[in-house]
Amino acid sequence: MRVSFTRGHFGGFRAAVSDMTLSFKRPLVLVGAGKMGSALLNGWLAEGLSPSLVSVRDPAASPEITGLAAKGLSLNPSVHDIALTRPAVVLLAVKPQAMPEVLPELALLVQPETLFLSIAAGLGLHRLKELLGADAHAVRAMPNTPASVGRGITIACANELVTSEQRALTDSLLAAVGDVGWVENEAQIDAVTAISGSGPAYVFYLVECLAAAGENLGLDPDLAMKLARQTVSGSGEMLHRLEEPAAVLRANVTSPGGTTAAALDVLMGEGGLSPLMRRAALAARDRARALGK
Numbered sequence: 001m002r003v004s005f006t007r008g009h010f011g012g013f014r015a016a017v018s019d020m021t022l023s024f025k026r027p028l029v030l031v032g033a034g035k036m037g038s039a040l041l042n043g044w045l046a047e048g049l050s051p052s053l054v055s056v057r058d059p060a061a062s063p064e065i066t067g068l069a070a071k072g073l074s075l076n077p078s079v080h081d082i083a084l085t086r087p088a089v090v091l092l093a094v095k096p097q098a099m100p101e102v103l104p105e106l107a108l109l110v111q112p113e114t115l116f117l118s119i120a121a122g123l124g125l126h127r128l129k130e131l132l133g134a135d136a137h138a139v140r141a142m143p144n145t146p147a148s149v150g151r152g153i154t155i156a157c158a159n160e161l162v163t164s165e166q167r168a169l170t171d172s173l174l175a176a177v178g179d180v181g182w183v184e185n186e187a188q189i190d191a192v193t194a195i196s197g198s199g200p201a202y203v204f205y206l207v208e209c210l211a212a213a214g215e216n217l218g219l220d221p222d223l224a225m226k227l228a229r230q231t232v233s234g235s236g237e238m239l240h241r242l243e244e245p246a247a248v249l250r251a252n253v254t255s256p257g258g259t260t261a262a263a264l265d266v267l268m269g270e271g272g273l274s275p276l277m278r279r280a281a282l283a284a285r286d287r288a289r290a291l292g293k
Ligand SMILES: NC(=O)C1=CN([C@@H]2O[C@H](COP(=O)(O)OP(=O)(O)OC[C@H]3O[C@@H](n4cnc5c(N)ncnc54)[C@H](OP(=O)(O)O)[C@@H]3O)[C@@H](O)[C@H]2O)C=CC1
Pocket: 031, 032, 033, 034, 035, 036, 037, 057, 058, 059, 060, 061, 092, 093, 094, 095, 096, 098, 102, 119, 120, 121, 142, 143, 144, 145, 197, 198
């Protein structure tokens, strides 16, 4: 199955995406302004979304978010007051485990003009309907934290009530912070979660491991971390800018009989990185499935 993508603005569509985002004139509600909710909100604000269009419900909102109240952001309004604004989008960004408590009280917001955009790992569209009501127009999406710097990737799946306008709106919001793709087979979202949703953590851990390996070879900790960080971010930038497959970029580093080949013999050997990554991704996928139950 092929998934077509709307490229984020760093993919070369900045003007179009910015126009779409700036023309976003109806209220947006963020429920849960933690790490991922804030990452998306920051990305949208950076793209020109007016704080005066935003309501945030989170009793533990950060000082950064509460500070936006001075710019017109509405902080912890009642659900009744939010209903009066007829929001275009309610972004659901609390932990999956909190959804059974949080969603029923938002049922008052269910109406055809309001899209519920859930980013909770594992929580299926059928569960969203159970908790919000059968009339809820809902999209289940899986973004990732690079959205905070405009370089995220989100895969989304819509329920049957979502209109083409609501799909386009979701597309424009998510494309403002990275690339966006849609799948029809919702089960794929759990696999997406295991790869791109959780994936940034694997990459950051790789940096930690690379730095630790440098220390083991006698490098100063600060230098080891600088080398690891710059190497991963520079390699990421190459993946971003260049068309070549990752395997070709890898081969370009690997001189026959050289140092890289010696290291790759270990990483690509039996019990190396590939089977480890498969096991890790499988564990994440299975955890997503369990969270959805
Ligand atoms: N972090 C990530 O990289 C990604 C996360 N996700 C999904 O995003 C969601 C949020 O994850 P993440 O941002 O990491 O989690 P966080 O814990 O950082 O954020 C959740 C926020 O919701 C708040 N909250 C708790 N109860 C309520 C409530 N009743 N009403 C409003 N807000 C409430 C929490 O406050 P308190 O801390 O006080 O409980 C917290 O600030 C999850 O469903 C996760 O699966 C998806 C993709 C990537």
